[in-house]
Amino acid sequence: MPHLLFVALLAASSATAAPLPKKGEPAITEQTQKSGGVRPAEQRALRFDTADLSFEVLPDQERLDGIATLVFTAKAPLTRLLIDLDRNLPVTAIAIDGVALPRSAWTNPAGQLAITLPHRLAAGATVSARISYGGTPHVAVNAPWDDGMVWSKTPDGRTWFATTAEGYGCDLFWPCLDFPTGEPALVTLHITVPKGLKAPSNGKLLGVDQLPDGRTRWNWQVKHPNTYAIALNVGPYEEISGTYQSRYGNTIPMYYWYLPGEKRQAEGLFAEFAPTLDFFETMIGPYPFGDEKVGVVETPHKGMEHQTINAYGNGYAKAPEGFDWLFQHEFAHEWFGNQLTAANWDDYWLHEGYGTYMQPLYGQWRDGDARYATMMDTERDKIADLVPMVRGREITEEEVYEPTKGGPGQDIYYKASWMLHTLRYLIGDQAFFDVARLAVYGRTDPKPGNFTTRYGSTAEYERFVRQVTGRDYRWFFDVYLRQAALPDLVETRTGDTLSLAWKVPGGGAFPMPVEVKVGDRIATVAMTDGKGTLVVPAGEHIVIDPWSRILKHSAALDAVKTWRTSQHGRAS
Template sequence: MPRLTAALLALPLMALAPPPKGSPPISEQTQRSGGPLLPEQTALRFDHADLSFEVLPERQALNGVATLTFTARAALTRLLIDLDRNLPISAISIDGRPLARTAWTNPDGRLTITLPRALPAGKRVVARISYGGTPHVAVNAPWDDGMVWSKTPDGRTWFATTAEGYGCDLFWPCLDFPTGEPASVDLHITVPAGLKAPSNGRLVGIDRLPDGRTRWNWRARQPNTYAIALNVGPYEEISGTYKSRFGNTIPMSYWYLPGEKVKAEALFAEFAPTLDFFEATVGPYPFGDEKVGVVETPHKGMEHQTINAYGNNYAKAPEGFDWLFHHELSHEWFGNQLTAANWDDYWLHEGFGSYMQPLYGRWREGDARYHVMLDTQRNLIANDHPIVRDKVLTEEEVYEPKLGGPGTDIYYKGSWMLHTLRWLIGDAAFFKAMRMEVYGRDDPKPGNFTPRYGSTREYQRIVNQVTGKNYDWFFDAYLRQAALPDLVATPLPDARTELRWKAPGGGAFPMPIEVSLNGKVQRLAMTDGVATIATPPGTHLVIDPEARVLRRNPAVEAFRAWTNQQRSRK
């Protein structure tokens, strides 16, 4: 097990004054996560990361040693690794041999290491990087990233990290793009006496150091790049096991703050039934050989693999379950097991993850709860920018509407698109396609799948394959156009009504639709995007009475415009 080196411990002392939020400032390169890659980045296969963190909360500082093992897919003369320049490097060795200080540079957050000799394709290299400094402090986590320093109600140290947007390089030297996941990670987190450090994967052991500190050792399998998390506080723990419907037994743990036992036990009681829903609806829990882990954090939440962050203050909701716990747990399937290969495909995480809450409401209470929860999501859809642009994007280019990104539409519009697709192709095809996208196969069982990367185009191909039909028109309309399809109803002079789809971009949109005529529901094929129905005088016509199809709704548009106007006046 690696130890912090003397060189690392000799780093200059940090300033005693705690850094304010948003500082130290980070470079444009560090703030950027994802985007187009250089050939030298794609040439690295990340085999293993051994990460030692020494946490110094009294100085709000972090020291680390990262031992990174890569295999070259193509010949290389240098390594390009992302690391915030606020964490200056004290030493680097390659394959056990120290490098001269002139062998690396890190002016903007992209660490460039010149190798002592060329690395042929197929050969491994081990880089050991010692670093430390004052990590960037988040302004409004988890909507931005960095350290989240806090105190428990009784004044004890409590903090956590978030890195989804700006990336893993805020805390450790990594490959800050979605496909940069290490195949395995060993974590060693040294914390002051009286504090605990629940983290990713399986607990290997706790070392008690002579000075009273403890080192928490964890081992995780192929974690998402931003999912590696530090969570430190005077935690108490509730633990138990879940007997999976697939035959395996899964350990469960929740780490919470002292004084919250009753509320913590109520949340922990949701773990097993929620797991059962996901296993019945999607498939096996992907990390059953590690754990289901949740930790209370001083920020809202995040899908940190097997140690999901929870900061919802045990809020109660009319649906009878904690939506935040449920949503973050959904990412163990949609985000950690299935990882979008490009930020442009991130709706695969958030659209599916958001759709799971109404589905769980339906699982628990039936269709009424499902529709109520979906209606809440419907009113949040903005339709300002397409969800997918079919090019390599950064995280900010997806989340920031000012950069042309869909923002929260990857959540709510993605969820509603899936609701419509499920009705269109039927439950059997919908859930089969979902399993194939998540697991890469239709018959997932513990031990026969591993975490994988997916994309929008792949999911389209799977849907077409499963159904035996071409639904590209569906995905093009909902994902690649900002506006929604509009179903225009036009009364005709001969006691008939024409229904015609007006698709954004002018493409074909043969979406069937249900109509209710005097209470009798029928489904119109709309094969050419148009249908005509008899509506004699006195006919009461309701289009899409069960709200199955995502389409333009002028009332929702007016409501959103009015809401935005009210906010602007405040």
């Protein structure tokens, strides 16, 4: 009889259980979908000191419950806190400095939690807010390009879960300040998962608690994570670990969490960790988070640069260049994105342009100039040139990433990478890498312990170029960052004279020197005032820019784009 009663109760419970959300459900508000942009003064007035985040992941319900204890310092007097949090995760309790607030003290109609403080907070004072919340978080449509939760299964049917939040922001699953400069100084995470599952996350592992019912709680701590870098990853992971002896004298722990049954492939990927680290430390500088870890976790989505726990979902694909481009790209973001964070999404190219340029640069470091040229050529065909990469105002992530919202889209990857390639030619390797180190570390002599994470901007980057070279290259950045169309090199040959002239949007100056191969020799035309001439024997074969050092308009690529459009029209 008890057995029959249990079966009946279970059947009734199943019949009334809410259906699991589909991709894109539950819907999020415009506020939650927005990350960055112009923020309220009350948020700007907060310094985010620490966050203690407890999560429980409930796969059977696709639910997330959390308790967040956030500590802020007021930079100006405040009477309320404005904290970003998806309203699909309703708040059940809030305590300020340990004192519970009445339910009437907070509202969250559109995804920005407003908490009325029990007393006015003076400038310089600190406040602790303990927020209990939970619910059904938004399920990603196509992570990581559309953010949210990714609920999946391993091949043997076990839970495989991950979060992505770069586009829509951290407020998808924890209460935060959803703009780039809203980084907390220190985050401690406690992630409770069902029996048999693991939860690798950001920073250093403090320990794993074994709970009486078989669940485990994974405790991590990370310093200065950027706002979208906090990541939950849950699965029946297996682990490979090792240590890297840095050329800077420190020892860095390395970890890769992968799915069961993939040991051979996982070991192959893990073997790339040390040489990739050596490349970055040689060319750029010290791994920024060496006192925490290098961490990579296999995810049911393509990838993402979650600080010290990069997501990897490239399926161990092989490529002619001999290394896994996705692993290398996401790892590049430890320097360009996590150590150096753009203070405004308008400067997103600092993350993705450098992150993309690091793949051909690594190809050159490994295999030489032919590999570099081949990889740069592959990138060149992906440049769109529809809108400027930088608009000079505070904008949201989607206003940059999405062409439908007027953004440059993939140009922040490929056009910015090519701009860096051209800048390297223009100012030389020594200056180019000194500028990169200033941007990443704030100094040209970085060593473990003499730098901290920092925010950067386009304006600052231009100042670094002036500082290192002693010359003003605004003309260069005006064309490549603040104009859509590429510079066009017009050539005219009359008798034994080759005349070259740059034509740029707006008709401004563009004194970009141009190499010309004449027979077996290469001459450089200075192009002062954007024009130059070269004596070339009549009938001599010439090649303009023979090493393709300059990002410029290409009639051939225009023709390719037109042809592709016509082919697409025929197919449809």
